[in-house]
Amino acid sequence: MNKFLAATAILLITTTTAFAGSFTFPADEPAATVEIPDDWQPTETDYGIEGNSPDAGTYISFDIAGAEDMDQVMTDVFAFLEENGVTADPASQKESTDQLNGMSFQTIDWKGTDKDGPVAIGVGIIGLSDEKIAIVTYWASTETEAENLPEVGKILATLQPAE
Known part of the structure; x- marks a missing residue:
């Protein structure tokens, strides 16, 4: 996730990506907006939005939670990661705290594996407001992670509380 956070420092180095526009999520009770490129095929989930890099090497999702449903x-x-065969190495766990777009950003990251080999795994918690947080799930093949990090940084740079 340190690479994940470093991606935020690469923000908008180039503007070659065509963004799909802002997604406000979740649909039933908007709490945040984010822009995900069209070629990442963004789709709505139960609690937010997700996308996969064009090379299928990097997955990112944003889910919204409040006090009443944060545990769920x-x-x-974690069930999603397990269902997709992602296994974290507990010995590699690292935690950090930072700021993202003026919001508190706590991260936990691991090295691990999936069906295709070594991966980087990260879960971030971003304070959107006193009532809502965004949970960022990141999972990337170590083979393609470096080439997708600039795009991840651009995506993260667009995350904002909904107005």
């Missing part, structure tokens, strides 16, 4: 959303995040 976190459970769903």
